Amino acid sequence: MAYAAIENSPRLKATLAALKAAPSGLTGRDLCIQANIMNPGECTSELRKQGYEIACTEEARSAAGRRVFRYCLTGEPSTVERPA
Numbered sequence: 001m002a003y004a005a006i007e008n009s010p011r012l013k014a015t016l017a018a019l020k021a022a023p024s025g026l027t028g029r030d031l032c033i034q035a036n037i038m039n040p041g042e043c044t045s046e047l048r049k050q051g052y053e054i055a056c057t058e059e060a061r062s063a064a065g066r067r068v069f070r071y072c073l074t075g076e077p078s079t080v081e082r083p084a
Helices: 010-020 028-035 040-049
Strands: 052-061 065-076
Touching: 010 028, 010 040, 010 065, 028 040, 028 065, 040 052, 040 065
Parallel strands: none
Antiparallel strands: 052 065
16 A cells, blocks of 8 residues: 655644644544544554554444544654664
């Protein structure tokens, strides 16, 4: 899968900003609303590929029986180069 570089993606920047602003995390629906995105799973996956650590846990079931997931930023990419 191809993914966008965060530097060139307003969508990923908005997703990351929303996660950083919510230390306890956001549900998928809240993330969609706050970052104005359509697919929180896809956006968080793209951020993970760039080194961000994002936890995803099933929190509950909605009244309609749908699963509710919470996304939480747990770590950022290291800026220190590691020796090969």
